Amino acid sequence: MTIRLYDTSARQIRDFNPLTPGCVSIYLCGATVQAAPHIGHIRSGLNFDIMRRWFSYRGYDVTFIRNVTDIDDKIIAKSAEQNRPWWAIGYENERAFNSAYDVLGCLPVTYEPRATGHVPEMIEMMRGLIERGHAYAAEGSVYFDVRSYPGYLQLSNQELDGLRQPSGEGEYGKRDPRDFAMWKAAKPGEPSWETPWGRGRPGWHLECSAMAHKYLGSAFDIHGGGVDLIFPHHENEIAQAKAFGDDFATYWTHNAWVTMSGEKMSKSLGNSVLVSEMVKHWRPIVLRYYLGTPHYRSMIEYSEESLREAESAFARIEGFVQRVTEKAGKVVPPAPEVPPAFAEAMDDDFGVPQALAVVHTTVRQGNSALTADDKESAVARLAEVRAMLGVLGLDPLDEHWAGGPDRGEDLHGVVDSLVRLVLEQRQAARTRKDYATADAIRDQLQQSGLVIEDTPSGPRWELGSR
Numbered sequence: 001m002t003i004r005l006y007d008t009s010a011r012q013i014r015d016f017n018p019l020t021p022g023c024v025s026i027y028l029c030g031a032t033v034q035a036a037p038h039i040g041h042i043r044s045g046l047n048f049d050i051m052r053r054w055f056s057y058r059g060y061d062v063t064f065i066r067n068v069t070d071i072d073d074k075i076i077a078k079s080a081e082q083n084r085p086w087w088a089i090g091y092e093n094e095r096a097f098n099s100a101y102d103v104l105g106c107l108p109v110t111y112e113p114r115a116t117g118h119v120p121e122m123i124e125m126m127r128g129l130i131e132r133g134h135a136y137a138a139e140g141s142v143y144f145d146v147r148s149y150p151g152y153l154q155l156s157n158q159e160l161d162g163l164r165q166p167s168g169e170g171e172y173g174k175r176d177p178r179d180f181a182m183w184k185a186a187k188p189g190e191p192s193w194e195t196p197w198g199r200g201r202p203g204w205h206l207e208c209s210a211m212a213h214k215y216l217g218s219a220f221d222i223h224g225g226g227v228d229l230i231f232p233h234h235e236n237e238i239a240q241a242k243a244f245g246d247d248f249a250t251y252w253t254h255n256a257w258v259t260m261s262g263e264k265m266s267k268s269l270g271n272s273v274l275v276s277e278m279v280k281h282w283r284p285i286v287l288r289y290y291l292g293t294p295h296y297r298s299m300i301e302y303s304e305e306s307l308r309e310a311e312s313a314f315a316r317i318e319g320f321v322q323r324v325t326e327k328a329g330k331v332v333p334p335a336p337e338v339p340p341a342f343a344e345a346m347d348d349d350f351g352v353p354q355a356l357a358v359v360h361t362t363v364r365q366g367n368s369a370l371t372a373d374d375k376e377s378a379v380a381r382l383a384e385v386r387a388m389l390g391v392l393g394l395d396p397l398d399e400h401w402a403g404g405p406d407r408g409e410d411l412h413g414v415v416d417s418l419v420r421l422v423l424e425q426r427q428a429a430r431t432r433k434d435y436a437t438a439d440a441i442r443d444q445l446q447q448s449g450l451v452i453e454d455t456p457s458g459p460r461w462e463l464g465s466r
């Protein structure tokens, strides 16, 4: 078996050959923590979560780095607007990202470095690039000289002639307008760090080249991010790293967007739907199914209708899992291996839609077995379904979902109606002056850890300490 994946840089699907046998190293451009995550951001995290799960299933030892960009123009602007420190804004949003990754069942990454914790590494890279003639300091900033590196723009397949490099504010002293800032001179009142070229703050591109180098070394397997990052971000990351002497990534993998009316869902365009809002209306496991099961290279046009379709498709799977579990009278463990057709689909550039079709076929076979009262076959199909859902992070019996916070919320409603029923019984006992029964009910509720309080608007309950 060989995993094959689409490499943006080769513009084709390639066999995956790891640098170190049995190991895979992945660097994913993570959040710029200027605001809480929308579902587009989490789609990126989720696509790579499914990839890393598949690598693990195939026996690879996965090292997965996803950075946090905790300093940036927009964070600084927010800090001024809200009169709060830049680091408080960054950290608040970082926590929102982490909770969104967690609530949607993304496994923790190996490490999550923050940009501002890696200024010495960035200085080292800038020094190396200046010494090799690929970068220069001017007016307190440090720029990369794009003409000094012949491989520039190979990833995005562009010509240097006619290139328009997006330029940040206050970028003075460039020798060529296409040169890009690696380090930005300090502006009054803004956060800055000391360097041999003056005080300033890191540019986004330099952060990633330096952090990938620190945690994954001079060569690693896969670099990922959304398609919007191909140019300029990834192109500039490559230029810095390779001109510095790193081999950098062997494969470049990019996820497509969540769109609204065909446009990228984006904080700045104001067309974003926050994860924290979505989970109030949709169960997180359904949201994961919706965002995680289309192919990672296909756009997802956001709509309520497609969400509802995802909800009912997932309900068919979940209903099957419940029915067979009840029939078996015990929890059926996942099969040790997924069906070959599922594995083939996943090996072929993480073909989740084709793999999911195998899940649905297996569910249909299992349902037929249930109808025919063939318990053994139904149980065997459930074991396969659980193994496949496990790879996709969608197994409803996995402890993440079975014991997660959303289940806690569900249970609150269940307990509430049970308590009301019992309290009605107690009230009925009181009305008929059967105080012994009324007190016994109260004692029983207390023993189960519930504290009941009689209020003018009726009895209330809460969990007491046991």
Ligand SMILES: Nc1ncnc2c1ncn2[C@@H]1O[C@H](COP(=O)(O)OP(=O)(O)OP(=O)(O)O)[C@@H](O)[C@H]1O
Pocket: 029, 030, 031, 032, 033, 039, 040, 041, 042, 043, 044, 224, 225, 226, 227, 228, 229, 255, 256, 257, 258, 259, 264, 265, 266, 267, 268, 272
């Ligand atoms: N709508 C989207 N669909 C899929 N991936 C996205 C979407 N928006 C951002 N991403 C990806 O999420 C990761 C983190 O992005 P980052 O924090 O830099 O946000 P951004 O692209 O600036 O978002 P925004 O445009 O909302 O400000 C990147 O890999 C980016 O490509």
Ligand SMILES: [Zn+2]
Pocket: 028, 029, 030, 208, 233, 237
């Ligand atoms: Zn990056």
